[in-house]
Amino acid sequence: MIQMLINLLKTIPSLGRHSFQVAFLSAQIAEKMNLDSNVSFLSGLIHDLGLILPYEGKTLLDEIDDTFVIVRDTPGKPLHLHSILGSFITDYVEKLKPISPIVLKHHFPASYLDKTEENLISNIVFISDQVSRYTMVNLDVSPRDILIALEDMKSFFFPEVFEACREVLNMEFVQWQLENILAGYDVTDLLNDHVRNCPDCDKKDLIQIGKIVSFIVDTKSEFTTSHTWRVAVFSKKMAEKAGRNSEDLFIAGLYHDIGKISVSYKILEKPAKLSDEEYAIMKKHVYFSYLILLPYKDENWFLPAVRHHERLDGYGYPFRLKGEEMTLEDKIIQVADVFSALLEERPYRPANTVEKALSMVREEVKKKKLSQEAFELLESSLEDFDLSSIEVGREIRKEIRTFVNRVVEKFGDYVL
Structure with missing residues (x-):
């Protein structure tokens, strides 16, 4: 299941490179903090999957090419629509349910969160996401430049997450791997250890995921609903x-x-x-x-x-x-x-x-x-x-709308 997802992300170049960077860096930071690196890897890999899930007739990542739009986080608005949609996908698939809250909260500042392992991993994905965004916009950036940029957002992260990220980014191995991912090198071997430890799926899981896939594919065009x-x-x-x-x-x-x-x-x-x-x-x-x-x-x-x-x-x-x-x-x-x-x-x-x-x-x-x-x-x-x-689309569309409304009722309105 996870290898299929990795292969899908490879066909959407910039989103794929961003997701691989976040997955790799999240796993490295989690390992440094003695947290579950496999859960961190999977959460980082899937964190932006909501960008390709249609909502109200369109997807947030409509144009599939080498352009990946980097948007600034809106102060006071930690809830993003793509985070909700990604959380829906993981909640819909039984074996991915445990990471659904992590995906949902991957833009939440630490001040919004209790210090649980789940929330620490969510915060790890958040800081990894920011590092990846910065490297994708600012090519040939040095680790020092990244750390200076992160200083401006230091209050968004748990102190131990920020410190672990600082230590990890100072490792040449991590720097070079992030560069290789951004350059488009094949990352299969790099990710394999974590892929092997991710949950596998049976035919029931494949059908669950397949329903989401069919909805995404068919809703991309009004002619194939x-x-x-x-x-x-x-x-x-x-x-x-x-x-x-x-x-x-x-x-x-x-x-x-x-x-x-x-x-x-x-x-x-x-x-x-x-x-x-x-x-x-x-x-x-x-x-x-x-x-x-x-x-x-x-x-x-x-x-x-x-x-x-x-x-x-x-x-x-x-x-x-x-x-x-x-x-x-x-x-x-x-x-x-x-x-x-x-x-x-x-x-x-x-x-x-x-x-x-x-x-x-x-x-x-x-x-x-x-x-x-x-x-x-x-x-x-x-x-x-x-x-x-x-038509399964009508059923899934209703479930997505219900899920979004439930999240908004709990956390407040979202930004795109």
Whole structure:
């Protein structure tokens, strides 16, 4: 689970580098203070994940590129919306619940906190976040410059946290590692010890996380508000009809478009047909999905998830596979993906009716692009559910709003 998250952050370059710096530095400071360095690492890694969770129709990090906006903390307003949203994500996933309060309070000054281990770690993430922000804005900065800048915020931190940070930043090893992370060097080996000690996840956890993933992906564009969830449900029902592992196909459907998190919303939301260059970028989401999901390459659901744009005639992508090289599971998710997309509105065409969408998929079968067997499974599955009810987004949107309101009621209003 954590390696998948690291791979996701790698595809969002500046947010990834910032998150890796904060995770690494938080673990170093916690170790210096004899606190749980693995919890500190995980909290630092996830602390800004709320930036990619949609709220009220948009994300706080709308433009995915090499720009990571550094905002000053607002005096007297320690509660940030992205902290609340990140806390929601960790609270939603059972095995991440313990770090939810840490993520929530990672901008809280020490004066707002009792001195518990949880709050000390939250304060560690806060000071690590400030160090990383400073290094990202001020390139070639010296440790002395960082410490001088931190002096102005000294009252925001517990004295022992500030002192431990000072000691850690004076270590050449730490300085060079922060520089390497910022320069974009592969940090896999550096983070591996902590990754091994982080909680692993079973299929129940994967489905929980997958619901959030599907919501993030689908809400990035007004034209795909339930696409991922529909693909997951269609694939599951078709697999049941075929006597195949329906849970695996459901998971494949939830994660098949995870790479779109790394695609600019300007392309996803373009109110016209994409140019050749834009289409090439859009196609690359499959490659990003492959990279992100690689830790699960030995799971049965992995290949169907990353092969959903392959075609029987060998003209799909990204592997240019032909029919005999693919499994029925691959072919099921391909049909489910095309059918779901045809039911959705696009900037350049209206949504199709079920009958019209089925007719268009049938034409692709006749052209030997999609599987006849998978298409028949789709047709026989449609009677099992009401298409209008297939949307997990409405449920998650309501849960997020309730969570935000509960936090605001307890701590006061937030800033962006």
